[in-house]
Amino acid sequence: MIIRTRRTLATVAAVGLLPALAACSGSEAPGESGGSSTDGELSGTVTLVTHDSFALSDGLLESFESKTGLQVEHVAAGDAGTLVNQLVLTQDSPLGDVVYGVDNTFASRAVEAGVFEPYTPTDLDPSVTAQAEPGLVALTPIDRGDVCLNVDTAWFEDAGIQPPATFEDLTEEEYADLTVVTNPATSSPGFAFLLATVSAFGEDGWQDYWAELADNGLRVTDGWSDAYYVDFSGGGEGGERPIVLSYATSPAATVTEDGSASTTAALLDTCFRQVEYAGVLAGSDNPDGARALVDFLTSGPVQADVPGSMYMYPADESVELPTEWEQFAPLAEEPHEVAAEEIAAHRDEWIEQWTATVIG
Structure with a gap:
């Protein structure tokens, strides 16, 4: 050996570093898929903590900021294992407001440590809620691979x-x-x-x-x-x-x-099968903004962007996939x-x- x-x-979802396929278009406006977005009532900064391979197409986060009045700060904390370790170690003084990129191989450790405030967006496609494993219901599935x-x-x-x-x-x-x-x-x-x-x-x-x-x-x-x-x-x-x-x-x-x-x-x-989740961090300085950002990550435009930006399947199985994936990237x-x-x-x-x- x-x-x-x-x-x-x-090391997590690192296929986002591969050449991106063209993302499909979505019809749903950012923030409309969940239940916490309150247009005109949100303000300030919301800090999104992710693994190093988080990526969205240009303009998506900006559209969220424009719609909600929030400003998004992005903190990349390393691979998924490092990310979870940091979340646990800093739970009394959270790194941010919302996290994306913990997956079903590491998420239970953070859940058991009380890192997350339970939150589930409303009006999720049934295929999304079906991917929330028992014990991880505080989190929302965003993508899978x-x-x-x-x-x-x-x-x-x-x-x-x-x-x-x-x-x-x-x-x-x-x-x-x-x-x-x-x-x-x-x-x-x-x-x-x-x-x-x-x-x-x-x-x-x-x-x-x-x-x-x-x-x-x-x-x-x-x-x-x-x-x-x-x-x-x-x-x-x-x-x-x-x-x-x-x-x-x-x-x-x-x-x-x-x-x-x-x-x-x-x-x-x-x-x-790996499922990546988003969740609101307990002790967030902006919990309303955090919930709105989780809603945004489950919205049509973001879910349609996942294949091309992060080379993962969207959690929402109703989203149309790039044509090449049926032949070359089947699950x-x-x-x-x-x-x-x-x-x-x-x-x-x-x-x-x-x-x-x-x-x-």
Whole structure:
């Protein structure tokens, strides 16, 4: 097993760093989807705390400010794990008013610590409310995506080797020294992939699987950026490993110029469904503004902008998706799942066991 530590640039929803697809247009005005917006009665500054990969198209936040009279300040706090740690450590003096980017792999820790003031916008599409897991009802789903292995199909074609398709394939000799993943202790996608293996192999089998991966030349990095852009041969920057941990949407960013094919593919049997949330921070200086901003993040224009700006699926399943996504970025039909309460109960234990097994 090879492990390399690098400075993490952005490890959650980091596919927002990939070339953006054109976002679809939405018909709903910002702020109209929720129940807290009070036009003409809001004022002051509302501080939005996010992970490093938050992005919206130019003009969207400005339209919210114009409509509500609020001024939005944006604070990027690192990857999802760092973000949650900061929220917990600063809960008596919150970093801001509203947070976006905590996901179902880390959110339970912040909820248990009392970081959030419960709030749910009104008039959400049923598909959005259906994604709010028990134990995370204080938060509002904003987007979703599948964390899974990706392969450089062009590399495998040139090498005359059949690409892997399953978890088990990666332990075979023909795939030795070909895989790079991210550390679950420092990376939300990395922890999501660990959870996928817990789901696939059970609590009695996942450690043995990781031991086999490590013995087969697995490389581990701290963050998605390094894994995808530095080590992955399909990332466009000279990497040498054709198997990488990324997202099911990533192949939509490696489509050929004529749009007929992608040079990478996602292994949909290895996916874990990640949901990213927004929430009002307890102790907010501007709770009304915070609730209005959560409403805005669930509005039609923002939900339609999510695929192109952050390369995630919008939580609102009624939103039209870019045409390329049906062919090149489908979600897994049966993603691996671990309940939020199980994650909360075993997170630290599983990470410690993974570290002992893979890093030693």
